[in-house]
Amino acid sequence: xxxxxxxxxxxxxxxxxxxxxxxxxxxxxxxxxxxxxxxxxxxxxxxxxxxxxxxxxxxxxxxxxxxxxxxxxxxxxxxxxxxxxxxxxxxxxxxxxxxxxxxxxxxxxxxxxxxxxxxxxxxxxxxxxxxxxxxxxxxxxxxxxxxxxxxxxxxxxxxxxxxxxxxxxxxxxxxxxxxxxxxxxxxxxxxxxxxxxxxxxxxxxxxxxxxxxxxxxxxxxxxxxxxxxxxxxxxxxxxxxxxxxxxxxxxxxxxxxxxxxxxxxxxxxxxxxxxxxxxxxxxxxxxxxxxxxxxxxxxxxxxxxxxxxxxxxxxxxxxxxxxxxxxxxxxxxxxxxxxxxxxxxxxxxxxxx
Amino acid sequence: xxxxxxxxxxxxxxxxxxxxxxxxxxxxxxxxxxxxxxxxxxxxxxxxxxxxxxxxxxxxxxxxxxxxxxxxxxxxxxxxxxxxxxxxxxxxxxxxxxxxxxxxxxxxxxxxxxxxxxxxxxxxxxxxxxxxxxxxxxxxxxxxxxxxxxxxxxxxxxxxxxxxxxxxxxxxxxxxxxxxxxxxxxxxxxxxxxxxxxxxxxxxxxxxxxxxxxxxxxxxxxxxxxxxxxxxxxxxxxxxxxxxxxxxxxxxxxxxxxxxxxxxxxxxxxxxxxxxxxxxxxxxxxxxxxxxxxxxxxxxxxxxxxxxxxxxxxxxxxxxxxxxxxxxxxxxxxxxxxxxxxxxxxxxxxxxxxxxxxxxx
Numbered sequence: 001x002x003x004x005x006x007x008x009x010x011x012x013x014x015x016x017x018x019x020x021x022x023x024x025x026x027x028x029x030x031x032x033x034x035x036x037x038x039x040x041x042x043x044x045x046x047x048x049x050x051x052x053x054x055x056x057x058x059x060x061x062x063x064x065x066x067x068x069x070x071x072x073x074x075x076x077x078x079x080x081x082x083x084x085x086x087x088x089x090x091x092x093x094x095x096x097x098x099x100x101x102x103x104x105x106x107x108x109x110x111x112x113x114x115x116x117x118x119x120x121x122x123x124x125x126x127x128x129x130x131x132x133x134x135x136x137x138x139x140x141x142x143x144x145x146x147x148x149x150x151x152x153x154x155x156x157x158x159x160x161x162x163x164x165x166x167x168x169x170x171x172x173x174x175x176x177x178x179x180x181x182x183x184x185x186x187x188x189x190x191x192x193x194x195x196x197x198x199x200x201x202x203x204x205x206x207x208x209x210x211x212x213x214x215x216x217x218x219x220x221x222x223x224x225x226x227x228x229x230x231x232x233x234x235x236x237x238x239x240x241x242x243x244x245x246x247x248x249x250x251x252x253x254x255x256x257x258x259x260x261x262x263x264x265x266x267x268x269x270x271x272x273x274x275x276x277x278x279x280x281x282x283x284x285x286x287x288x289x290x291x292x293x294x295x296x297x298x299x300x301x302x303x304x305x306x307x308x309x310x311x312x313x314x315x316x317x318x319x320x321x322x323x324x325x326x327x328x329x330x331x332x333x334x335x336x337x338x339x340x341x342x343x344x345x346x347x348x349x350x351x352x353x
Numbered sequence: 354x355x356x357x358x359x360x361x362x363x364x365x366x367x368x369x370x371x372x373x374x375x376x377x378x379x380x381x382x383x384x385x386x387x388x389x390x391x392x393x394x395x396x397x398x399x400x401x402x403x404x405x406x407x408x409x410x411x412x413x414x415x416x417x418x419x420x421x422x423x424x425x426x427x428x429x430x431x432x433x434x435x436x437x438x439x440x441x442x443x444x445x446x447x448x449x450x451x452x453x454x455x456x457x458x459x460x461x462x463x464x465x466x467x468x469x470x471x472x473x474x475x476x477x478x479x480x481x482x483x484x485x486x487x488x489x490x491x492x493x494x495x496x497x498x499x500x501x502x503x504x505x506x507x508x509x510x511x512x513x514x515x516x517x518x519x520x521x522x523x524x525x526x527x528x529x530x531x532x533x534x535x536x537x538x539x540x541x542x543x544x545x546x547x548x549x550x551x552x553x554x555x556x557x558x559x560x561x562x563x564x565x566x567x568x569x570x571x572x573x574x575x576x577x578x579x580x581x582x583x584x585x586x587x588x589x590x591x592x593x594x595x596x597x598x599x600x601x602x603x604x605x606x607x608x609x610x611x612x613x614x615x616x617x618x619x620x621x622x623x624x625x626x627x628x629x630x631x632x633x634x635x636x637x638x639x640x641x642x643x644x645x646x647x648x649x650x651x652x653x654x655x656x657x658x659x660x661x662x663x664x665x666x667x668x669x670x671x672x673x674x675x676x677x678x679x680x681x682x683x684x685x686x687x688x689x690x691x692x693x694x695x696x697x698x699x700x701x702x703x704x705x706x707x708x709x710x711x712x713x714x
Contacts, residue, residue, distance in 0.1 A: 053608050073611040080612045086605035090627035099623075103614030151614065 002063040002154040002187055003029045004050070009059035011045050019045040021211035022059070027189065029064075032181050034190045034202035038234070042211040043191045047157050050189065052076045063154055074103065076155075079148030079186075083160040085140045087132035093143050094119075094128040100151040115150055121180060122146045138169040145177070149184065156181070158190040162197055174201055195235055199223075207231050229344040232272050232337055238300055241273045243307045244341065247349070252338070257285060257306035262333075262350035268341035269349075271307075275300065277335035278312035280321070284330030292319040305329055390439070404690075411687045413473045414680030423470050430469065434462045478684035481670075487681070502658050504685070507666035511645055512692075514576055514583075514662055518644035519637050521584045522591050526636055527629070529588075530595025531621065535607075545596075551589040560653055567654055574656045582654065583644055591636050598632030599625070634703040642693045663689045 004027040011020040020042040027033050035043045048054040050061060052073035061068050068076055079100075087096050094112070097119055101111035119125040122142040132140055141161060148156060161177070162170045178201050181188050192198050198205045199219035206216040207230070215227040226232035232240050245254035247265040252258070254271050287305035299319045301312050312329065314320065321327055333351040340347050406424050413423045441454045481487050485503040533541065563582055564573070572578030602625050610620035626633070648664040655665065667689055671682045697704070 048608075051608070051612050053611065073608075074614040074616060076612070078612055080609065082605040082609060084603060084605045086603065086609040088606060088610070088624050088627075090624075090630075099610070099615075100613035103619070147609075147613070 003027065003065070004155055004187060004189075005060075005062045005065075006046070006050075007060040007062070009046065009049065009061065010057045011042070011049060011054060012057045018057075018211050020049070020056075023208075023211075023213055025206060025213065025216070027187060030185045030187055031204065032178070032188045032190070032202045034192060034198035034205045035208055036192055036195060036198040036205055036234070037208035037214075038193060041208045043208050044159055046208075047080075047159055047189065047191050050155065051078050051080050051157055077151060077153050078155045078157060079151065079153035080157040081141070081144045081148050081159065081161045083163060085132075085144040085164075087140055087143055087147075089132050091132075092128065093124060093130050093132065093135070096132065096143055097128075097146045097150050099147060104151065115146075118146045118150045121183070122149070122176070137165050138173065141165065141173060142176075145180065149180070149186070153186060156186045156188040158188065160192055161190070163192070163194070170197075177201060195237065199235075207234060209234075225346075226337065227346055229270055229272075229339045229346075232339070232346075236274060238275050238311055238313070240337075241275065241278075241307070241310050243271045243273075245269055245271050247338075252349075252351070255306060255308045260352040262352040263348070265338075265347060265349045269347065270339040270341050272337035272339065273307075273310070273331055274335060275311045275313045278310070278329055278331050280312075280314065280327045281330050282328060284328035287327055287329040289321045289323055289325045289327060291323065292321060294319060303327070303329065386443075390443075407683050407686055410679055410683035411478055412475065412684075413470070414478060414678075414683065415475075423473055426469050427466060430462050430465045434458045478680040479688070481681060481685060482688070501669070502661060502666075504666060504688070506659060507661045507663050508688075510576055510660060511662040511664075514580055514647070514651075515641045515644040517580050518583055518587070519641045521580070522588060522640040523633060523637055525584075525588055526591035526595045527626070527633060529592045530597075531599050531625070533592070533596045534599035545593075548589040548593050552593070556586045557649065560649070564653060573654060574660060576655075576660060576662075579647075579651055579654050582650055583647060587640065587643060591640065594636060595629070595632055598629040602628045631703050634700055638696055638700045638704060641696060645693055 004025075006023050006025040009020055009023045009025075010018055012018045023042075023046055025033075035046065037043045045054060049056050052068070052071060052075070056069060063076070088099065091099065094115060097115040098111050101114065104111075106114075116125060116128070119128060122145050124139060124142045124146060127135060127139060127143070132143065135143065141164075145161075158177070162173055165173060174197065177190075190198070190202055199222075203218075204216060205219050205222055207214045207222060209230050215222060215231045222231055222235050226235065229242070233242060243254045245252055245268075247253075247261065247267060247269050249264050249266060250261050252261055252265075252269065252271065259271075285306050287303035287310060289301050289303045290309075291302040293300045293302075294317065297317060298313050298315050299317075301314065301319075301321060303310050303312065310329070336351050338347045338349040338351075339345065405427075406421075409424045409427060414420075438455055438458050442451055445451050445454070481504050485501060487501075533545065567573040567578045567582070570578075572581070606624055606628075607620050610624045611617065615623060646664065647662070648668075651662050651665055652668070655661065658669075661669070667682070667685050670685050671677055
């Protein structure tokens with residue numbers, strides 16, 4: 001178990017832009033952190049540098065304060081679960097789990113006992129004689145997890161571990177991985193592009209984009225107080241409504257709508273409204289429903305309004321408004337997010353009630 | 354109304370005659386399959402017949418001449434049996450019944466063959482295996498004067514050549530293939546193209562320069578010289594093949610092994626190599642057989658009769674202006690072809706996978 005720190009970490013590939021362009025991150029001992037971002041944002045590259053597979057171009061990685069940049073992968077005592085699970089097809093499940101112990105000074109009987117213990121923990125103890133090709137995706141995933149944990153790693157790295165599983169299994173594995181992590185108390189970093197995975201499993205979420213950390217914090221912070229336009233648009237499903245507009249002193253103009261501001265501001269801005277923060281109610285902006293999509297316990301509507309095309313959610317299984325209905329659409333002033341268009345940063349601008 | 358009806362798009366067609374359609378499908382399939390089978394039989398005749406004849410001659414010919422009557426008698430018995438069996442194999446669904454027919458046919462042909470040609474069979478043509486001086490019997494002592502080494506000498510020379518080829522090619526091709534597959538280095542593409550050009554280059558054109566080089570180095574007329582030349586000429590292709598197999602092994606597995614505590618070399622040995630097993634077996638078999646059947650280079654670079662390999666032995670047995678004992682030539686040929694045949698039979702399932710070059714998880 002270790003406290004992990006990244007200081008201004010960079011990775012540049014020959015003749016390409018930096019895959020990781022200066023990442024600073026501190027992960028407490030025993031914490032479960034999710035690194036969330038779209039594909040190509042540098043999250044897997046960061047993970048590979050932590051594992052010791054890629055050498056950072058510059059910057060520093062420390063485990064418990066000690067610099068490990070020049071320590072080889074095999075010396076770092078890091079467990080890793082790959083997206084493809086990367087089980088060794090030529091070995092049985094037991095041999096797969098015992099593989100990391102081969103390189104340690106451990107008696108075979110002792111190693112086997114440890115492998116069986118960890119197999120019981122991840123619930124694959126009945127599969128030990130099989131080959132990886134005879135296992136289902138979920139079972140392979142568990143074996144990969146057991147193999148990563150058997151050497152009692154300082155750090156557990158999970159690279160999109162759930163993305164090859166079907167929806168039901170993903171749900172079970174999410175809770176399973178969380179349970180195992182709590183039981184062992186191992187510092188864990190999960191890399192994913194799925195925000196649900198990140199927010200449900202991790203204590204803290206780090207959002208990455210273009211090789212940089214956009215924001216880090218608890219899931220609800222990222223949702224309610226996104227620092228940047230990117231975080232606002234990446235987190236939340238269905239995605240946030242974004243409207244280009246301009247602030248001119250005390251008035252915000254978006255398309256045909258004019259909104260009074262509590263604090264004066266000026267310049268081009270982007271207004272963000274979460275679909276779930278919009279409500280149909282007296283005194284709202286008129287909007288004409290163009291589509292209604294039932295999603296189970298709520299309905300997602302698309303409507304034309306003074307802001308432009310807008311999406312909003314309403315609780316209830318059955319649509320209450322139909323195509324062509326005119327509804328007044330309002331929102332709580334504090335739920336509106338205002339961003340500077342040029343920098344993408346959130347502005348501390350309040351909308352007047 | 355009538356005009357409206359005629360422009361309607363989806364006029365329902367007449368109900369199709371499903372049975373007629375099914376019959377037609379069955380007919381097309383049957384004629385197609387029969388034509389394919391007939392074609393395969395016809396093209397395989399010129400391949401199988403010479404081998405069969407070789408075996409027949411080896412076991413029946415006596416000094417003085419070769420008759421084809423045994424061949425035709427045997428064919429007259431075996432061909433109908435094979436035809437009957439293939440018909441049964443195609444039309445009978447039960448595997449037990451097919452096996453039973455096969456066994457019965459085998460028994461019938463066996464009995465017929467023994468009855469018709471049994472007394473013509475003999476092993477006398479194989480006496481070269483235990484008598485090195487059989488040539489003196491055939492030709493006058495003056496012309497052959499202890500020219501022939503024991504066949505086992507040639508056999509072990511061939512074996513040494515083929516085994517060393519296999520070992521050299523396996524080692525170099527797997528290491529080089531792995532390196533090219535995994536590492537980016539300056540000139541990698543040029544190297545790959547170079548490999549292909551080398552493979553496309555007709556090696557025969559080099560035979561005189563190589564002869565001179567071997568002479569200067571002092572390796573002319575040694576098995577080691579031929580070994581090195583053959584390995585150099587064959588390697589580019591096998592390096593390329595092995596690179597293809599390594600390309601099919603996912604990176605993740607290797608990275609995983611290294612984070613699990615293995616060194617790069619251990620990861621290669623414990624995790625990567627087992628996954629290209631099929632490729633290694635295929636390369637080994639082809640390298641072995643290629644060296645086993647080699648003729649031109651050994652004919653050029655090996656001179657002393659103690660250095661003969663099997664192909665040279667066969668050549669010298671057959672080479673006689675005074676008339677050839679085809680019985681012995683055929684027997685030597687059978688003896689020569691046996692190891693490669695056995696190798697093919699045992700490794701056939703791996704060889705067919707070589708073209709796929711894939712890795713199964």
